[in-house]
Amino acid sequence: MSQTTTPSRYTITSALPYTNGPIHIGHLAGVYVPADIYVRYLRLKGHDVAFVCGSDEHGVAISMKAKKEGVTPKEIIDKYHNIIKKSFADFGISFDNYSRTSAEVHHETASDFFKKLYEKGDFIEEETEQLYDEEAQQFLADRFVVGTCPKCGHEEAYGDQCENCGSSLNATDLINPKSTITGGVPILKKTKHWFLPLDRYEDFLRKWILEGHKADWKPNVYGQCKSWIDEGLKPRAVTRDLDWGIPVPVEGGEGKVLYVWFDAPIGYISSTKEWAEREGKDWKPYWMNQDTKLVHFIGKDNIVFHCIIFPSMLKAHGDFILPENVPANEFLNLEGNKLSTSKNWAVWLHEYLEEFPDMQDVLRYALTANAPETKDNDFTWKDFQARNNNELVAIFGNFVNRVAVLTHKYYDGIVPSPYTFEAVDKETLEALKGYPEILSNSLDRYRFREGSQELMNLARLGNKYLADAEPWKLIKTDEERVKTIMYVALQIATGLAVLSEPFLPFTSEKLKGILNVKSSGVETDWNNLGAQETLLPAGHQINPSELLFRKIEDAEIQQQLDKLEATKKTNASATNSTDSMEKEVTPQKDTITFDDFSKLDMRVGTIIEAEKMPKADKLLVLKVDTGLDTRTIVSGIAESFNPEDIVGKKVTVLVNLAPRKLRGVESEGMILMTENKDGKIVFLNPDEDGVGNGEVIS
RNA sequence: GGUUACAUAGCUCAGUUGGUUAGAGCACCUGACUCAUAAUCAGGGGGUCAUAGGUUCGAGUCCUUUUGUAGCCA
Numbered sequence: 001m002s003q004t005t006t007p008s009r010y011t012i013t014s015a016l017p018y019t020n021g022p023i024h025i026g027h028l029a030g031v032y033v034p035a036d037i038y039v040r041y042l043r044l045k046g047h048d049v050a051f052v053c054g055s056d057e058h059g060v061a062i063s064m065k066a067k068k069e070g071v072t073p074k075e076i077i078d079k080y081h082n083i084i085k086k087s088f089a090d091f092g093i094s095f096d097n098y099s100r101t102s103a104e105v106h107h108e109t110a111s112d113f114f115k116k117l118y119e120k121g122d123f124i125e126e127e128t129e130q131l132y133d134e135e136a137q138q139f140l141a142d143r144f145v146v147g148t149c150p151k152c153g154h155e156e157a158y159g160d161q162c163e164n165c166g167s168s169l170n171a172t173d174l175i176n177p178k179s180t181i182t183g184g185v186p187i188l189k190k191t192k193h194w195f196l197p198l199d200r201y202e203d204f205l206r207k208w209i210l211e212g213h214k215a216d217w218k219p220n221v222y223g224q225c226k227s228w229i230d231e232g233l234k235p236r237a238v239t240r241d242l243d244w245g246i247p248v249p250v251e252g253g254e255g256k257v258l259y260v261w262f263d264a265p266i267g268y269i270s271s272t273k274e275w276a277e278r279e280g281k282d283w284k285p286y287w288m289n290q291d292t293k294l295v296h297f298i299g300k301d302n303i304v305f306h307c308i309i310f311p312s313m314l315k316a317h318g319d320f321i322l323p324e325n326v327p328a329n330e331f332l333n334l335e336g337n338k339l340s341t342s343k344n345w346a347v348w349l350h351e352y353l354e355e356f357p358d359m360q361d362v363l364r365y366a367l368t369a370n371a372p373e374t375k376d377n378d379f380t381w382k383d384f385q386a387r388n389n390n391e392l393v394a395i396f397g398n399f400v401n402r403v404a405v406l407t408h409k410y411y412d413g414i415v416p417s418p419y420t421f422e423a424v425d426k427e428t429l430e431a432l433k434g435y436p437e438i439l440s441n442s443l444d445r446y447r448f449r450e451g452s453q454e455l456m457n458l459a460r461l462g463n464k465y466l467a468d469a470e471p472w473k474l475i476k477t478d479e480e481r482v483k484t485i486m487y488v489a490l491q492i493a494t495g496l497a498v499l500s501e502p503f504l505p506f507t508s509e510k511l512k513g514i515l516n517v518k519s520s521g522v523e524t525d526w527n528n529l530g531a532q533e534t535l536l537p538a539g540h541q542i543n544p545s546e547l548l549f550r551k552i553e554d555a556e557i558q559q560q561l562d563k564l565e566a567t568k569k570t571n572a573s574a575t576n577s578t579d580s581m582e583k584e585v586t587p588q589k590d591t592i593t594f595d596d597f598s599k600l601d602m603r604v605g606t607i608i609e610a611e612k613m614p615k616a617d618k619l620l621v622l623k624v625d626t627g628l629d630t631r632t633i634v635s636g637i638a639e640s641f642n643p644e645d646i647v648g649k650k651v652t653v654l655v656n657l658a659p660r661k662l663r664g665v666e667s668e669g670m671i672l673m674t675e676n677k678d679g680k681i682v683f684l685n686p687d688e689d690g691v692g693n694g695e696v697i698s
Numbered sequence: 699g700g701u702u703a704c705a706u707a708g709c710u711c712a713g714u715u716g717g718u719u720a721g722a723g724c725a726c727c728u729g730a731c732u733c734a735u736a737a738u739c740a741g742g743g744g745g746u747c748a749u750a751g752g753u754u755c756g757a758g759u760c761c762u763u764u765u766g767u768a769g770c771c772a
Binding site for chain 1: 700701702703704705709710711712722723724725730731732733734735737738739740767768769770771
């Protein structure tokens with residue numbers, strides 16, 4: 001079913017980022033950069049495009065993270081939605097609309113979608129028994145249950161998987177299951193759910209994918225679909241017992257929400273609606289007209305949802321078109337290890353943007369030139385540096401600079417009139433004309449890595465032309481010839497300015513500024529570039545040269561490597577100290593100023609007396625010599641220390657804390673404590689010899 | 699465990715339907731040049747195409763084995 005005619009419009013989606021963390025280079029290389037290149041290319045060719053995305057804000061993981069951190073899901077999604085949205089915008093991902101699944105338009109769209117399928121009888125209803133936490137009054141998603149693994153005996157296995165032996169489990173299989181919310185023992189309780197019977201769509205999928213897209217879908221995508229279909233598709237639950245998400249909008253759906261994978265892809269549609277509303281357009285053609293080409297950019301972990309489940313949903317609904325292609329990318333690693341949000345093993349986009357200001361295109365280029373299109377790839381900072389210094393600076397930037405500098409040197413920045421074109425000039429101009437098609441060839445087949453290299457080849461063509469023609473020598477003997485040479489070189493530079501736009505949008509803009517193309521009077525777009533004789537006319541004034549790229553020094557790379565090394569160390573010590581018990585690192589608090597800090601008066605003190613507070617399990621009444629005075633401090637450490645053991649101990653005391661009465665005893669300060677790996681409270685003690693009472697801590 | 703994909707020079711990758719001495723960029727070595735961000739241009743060395751077998755006149759390309767990596771499923 002590959003389309004042979006040119007589509008009237010394009011709907012391009014890129015995977016909705018999950019709002020449990022910021023965007024990192026893996027997301028960029030796999031999804032957003034290729035999607036953005038494709039979209040910019042389509043726009044340059046004058047196509048009607050809707051490029052939509054948004055934050056995916058539902059699901060168990062966010063609900064769980066919220067409970068763990070003691071905040072509401074909304075606080076989490078707002079935080080990450082804002083970070084993500086801003087970093088995309090700053091990075092130049094040119095979404096027509098970036099929405100979020102908590103938006104009203106999405107709730108409505110997803111609800112309606114569900115209702116329509118419900119009314120058509122496209123769901124199966126089934127009652128199953130699930131674990132239920134009576135105290136919290138809610139059903140427990142697999143991740144909310146821990147217990148002993150029935151296979152290996154590991155005591156901290158999750159309801160869906162044992163991280164010790166790696167086997168997947170059902171929550172009901174766990175021995176001694178416990179709710180992670182209350183710690184209580186869950187009971188089995190009946191619950192009703194709605195299932196999408198994928199088996200009904202088997203014939204359709206077989207025909208559509210296995211016959212229709214055998215040739216044009218990537219091997220991995222096609223192969224995975226084939227294995228799913230061949231194994232026999234089963235009904236899949238599209239609702240969950242959860243309090244975070246889109247409420248099931250039909251009778252009996254109280255306390256239940258749509259499965260996040262049911263609502264998320266509908267987010268593409270909602271986002272399109274939001275965009276159309278704002279732009280005063282009709283969203284429907286973008287999703288319902290057969291002459292629209294729909295393409296989903298995703299990572300390989302999402303293949304089944306975008307190729308099997310979502311298309312089945314769309315088919316069931318009946319009004320929608322299906323994706324023409326799903327160019328799923330493989331994964332990117334970082335310095336030899338898997339990227340991990342929870343382990344902080346990543347190059348975070350929002351941090352990159354701060355650490356390498358105005359260098360968006362460098363990261364775009366490095367990620368494109370080394371994109372994980374056919375297999376997992378490794379991002380290394382050394383490669384990043386090499387791509388920048390050897391290619392962007394040395395080949396692309398340098399060519400442009402030498403052309404601009406020579407033009408100013410010889411002609412005060414005015415494009416010279418060519419004299420007679422020799423064979424080499426004609427060949428070079430002819431080669432230049434061929435580039436739009438060369439690049440189209442790559443981009444139409446989603447080969448962005450190849451495309452980026454072809455673009456670089458155009459700059460190479462320019463460098464070679466100059467090296468062969470040697471205008472700097474001829475200027476002394478043959479001025480007419482030099483005019484022709486510089487004219488040709490300027491045409492190539494202009495070609496680069498136009499053709500680099502999808503790959504290097506910021507650079508393209510800058511280069512167009514140098515060449516002053518907007519006032520040249522020549523229409524230079526992708527389509528007529530190949531047909532046009534002149535891209536930058538003789539007599540046209542260009543602006544002074546500006547460097548397009550700067551070199552990246554070894555020290556900058558080392559800094560990034562050190563940062564990763566520090567992460568490794570943090571992770572290693574975290575694993576050691578939490579060997580058996582999962583211990584969450586408390587998130588960093590809001591920043592304070594130095595003035596805030598200096599308000600704290602902390603001193604070295606010595607405990608001179610200690611006794612238990614009557615009728616209190618946790619409290620000790622201490623007399624502490626602070627160097628200033630001897631004062632009474634009540635401390636909640638009785639469970640960890642015997643009073644007699646701590647007399648004479650040197651401790652850190654916050655002395656200017658407002659006094660407070662605890663159990664009738666006034667406490668005049670606070671002793672600083674921390675916790676060791678076993679959860680035991682320990683003193684933060686100034687144990688260096690010769691440190692006396694009353695010394696200020698700063 | 700099942701399944702899908704991947705495995706080609708030191709590194710990153712091309713290699714369409716099997717067809718002459720396996721290609722490119724980077725790195726390395728040599729030479730040329732100086733307009734240019736010590737950039738550029740030319741030339742060179744370097745691979746028994748993961749492994750073992752098979753089909754074929756002929757296989758990096760098709761089939762099977764083993765190993766490794768990754769995704770998905772159980």
